[in-house]
Amino acid sequence: MGKWTVEELTPGKTVEATFWPNAAEGSAFKLRATHLDGRRTPKVVLSNDERIVAGVPCVVRVVVVHKPEREDRGRIEVEFVGRAPFRIEGVYLDPVVSKKLQVCLEGGLNILLDGPQGCGKTVLARSIADSLGMAFVFFNCGAVVEASDFFVTIQVRASASGAPVTDFIKTDILIAIEQAADHPETRYLVFLDELNRCQESARNALMPALDATRRVFHPIENTFIPIPDNVQFIAAVNRGREFSGTFGIDAAQLDRFAPLQMTYPPPHAEQDILARRHPELSATNLEIIVAVADAVRNAPDLPGTLSVRATDEACVYLAHPLFAADGKRALPEILKTSFCGRFTGRWDDVTSDAGAVWALIRKALATFQIAVEEPGSKPGSKRGDA
Ligand SMILES: Nc1ncnc2c1ncn2[C@@H]1O[C@H](COP(=O)(O)OP(=O)(O)O)[C@@H](O)[C@H]1O
Numbered sequence: 001m002g003k004w005t006v007e008e009l010t011p012g013k014t015v016e017a018t019f020w021p022n023a024a025e026g027s028a029f030k031l032r033a034t035h036l037d038g039r040r041t042p043k044v045v046l047s048n049d050e051r052i053v054a055g056v057p058c059v060v061r062v063v064v065v066h067k068p069e070r071e072d073r074g075r076i077e078v079e080f081v082g083r084a085p086f087r088i089e090g091v092y093l094d095p096v097v098s099k100k101l102q103v104c105l106e107g108g109l110n111i112l113l114d115g116p117q118g119c120g121k122t123v124l125a126r127s128i129a130d131s132l133g134m135a136f137v138f139f140n141c142g143a144v145v146e147a148s149d150f151f152v153t154i155q156v157r158a159s160a161s162g163a164p165v166t167d168f169i170k171t172d173i174l175i176a177i178e179q180a181a182d183h184p185e186t187r188y189l190v191f192l193d194e195l196n197r198c199q200e201s202a203r204n205a206l207m208p209a210l211d212a213t214r215r216v217f218h219p220i221e222n223t224f225i226p227i228p229d230n231v232q233f234i235a236a237v238n239r240g241r242e243f244s245g246t247f248g249i250d251a252a253q254l255d256r257f258a259p260l261q262m263t264y265p266p267p268h269a270e271q272d273i274l275a276r277r278h279p280e281l282s283a284t285n286l287e288i289i290v291a292v293a294d295a296v297r298n299a300p301d302l303p304g305t306l307s308v309r310a311t312d313e314a315c316v317y318l319a320h321p322l323f324a325a326d327g328k329r330a331l332p333e334i335l336k337t338s339f340c341g342r343f344t345g346r347w348d349d350v351t352s353d354a355g356a357v358w359a360l361i362r363k364a365l366a367t368f369q370i371a372v373e374e375p376g377s378k379p380g381s382k383r384g385d386a
């Protein structure tokens, strides 16, 4: 797409731009851009809107175009509308979820990412921090038993005399809360991964602290300390397709987080993710792997699901010289391992989940003209690629 025409840039139009400090001498405008939506503008784009941060992509609205009749002069004045949508290299994010996420981040709301395992909650949280220039604090909640475990770990060691001494060691969360108070200019993103896996009582003690009271007990200083406003929390919970109950989070506590539902990337997006990581694999092979995974994910009555890790693992096998020579014919064996292996039971036990998955894999592979032997057929008779 070429340069904008003045006629296209009517007042009220919203577009994306990245501004930089305006170096032009004597100009009344502090910020300047030369492209809107990636296209060159016929006149310089200027703004004094305080909400625009230099170097950070944002969405702006055209307010007025000065001297529209002249080719060589004039300016386009714009005002800030909002932060530009996330566009994170290598991470797929549903556009609707992306919008909601921005609203929550701008409003300083705590966010609960809720989705099946391996749908990208962790990579997303990390990328948000990267793209917004926030300091990222990763905390896995799996080992938390008591609420204080979020803030300190207790270590017992022997003193010189041999008597046991208890050391309190600050967790990254506590360190971030302390640092945030000293560095109000830095925004901290504390990511509470797998919040569903910690003890329910600990979780329920934590939630109001994050939101309603915004203060936490500092077990070393033995006092409550405030959580500064420049600390934002994102929690992630894994749940399968069952969507049953609230994984032990009290409804009133859950209410303090803005929940965002995530799902697996659509097949085309997953193929793109995998193609970027495994450029040596053919588009057809990637299509097959993703299509089979999609069939398993969409099958009714299967507890558990397949993450993007599972499709990624299949790609790692297929790209390896030990399997690559067989091409497509290696797929049944690989999927048996990477897909069936993630369910209970065995691939050759038709009554088990893994067996049900194997049946789904065979059926899906057949649509790509890849035939597979049935479980129970005699070993030695053309294995893997009948
Ligand atoms: N939407 C996505 N975009 C890019 N990569 C993804 C996406 N979802 C999953 N992945 C990849 O799959 C793996 C697992 O993702 P992760 O973020 O750890 O999942 P979760 O935290 O939801 O369990 C990672 O290697 C990640 O890069």
Ligand SMILES: [Mg+2]
Pocket: 118, 121, 122, 193, 194, 236
């Ligand atoms: Mg995760």
